[in-house]
Amino acid sequence: MSQAATTQHTHPYVGMWVTEDGRIRHELLPNGRYDEARGTRESAYQGRYEVTGSHIEYWDDTGFTANGDFVSEDVLHHGGMVFYRRK
Numbered sequence: 001m002s003q004a005a006t007t008q009h010t011h012p013y014v015g016m017w018v019t020e021d022g023r024i025r026h027e028l029l030p031n032g033r034y035d036e037a038r039g040t041r042e043s044a045y046q047g048r049y050e051v052t053g054s055h056i057e058y059w060d061d062t063g064f065t066a067n068g069d070f071v072s073e074d075v076l077h078h079g080g081m082v083f084y085r086r087k
Helices: none
Strands: 015-019 024-028 032-039 041-052 054-062 067-072 077-079 080-084
Touching: 024 080
Parallel strands: none
Antiparallel strands: 015 024, 015 080, 024 032, 032 041, 041 054, 054 067, 067 077, 077 080
């Protein structure tokens, strides 16, 4: 396993993020990986992510890339959608 994959991320955004309707769920793991569920499809997408300041970059394991911005500690804008931190 690479050093990047084992590094613990210390940014404040680790955790579960969900759309208002709960259909799409992003779990940002502390090891720099994410797991996205869509509807009843668990682990629909997985990959790595990096946070710089309040900006997030995603690299899906299939090669797809995406990004977003945390507009507050509890709100993420990503791909035209709004995600909220699940507490």
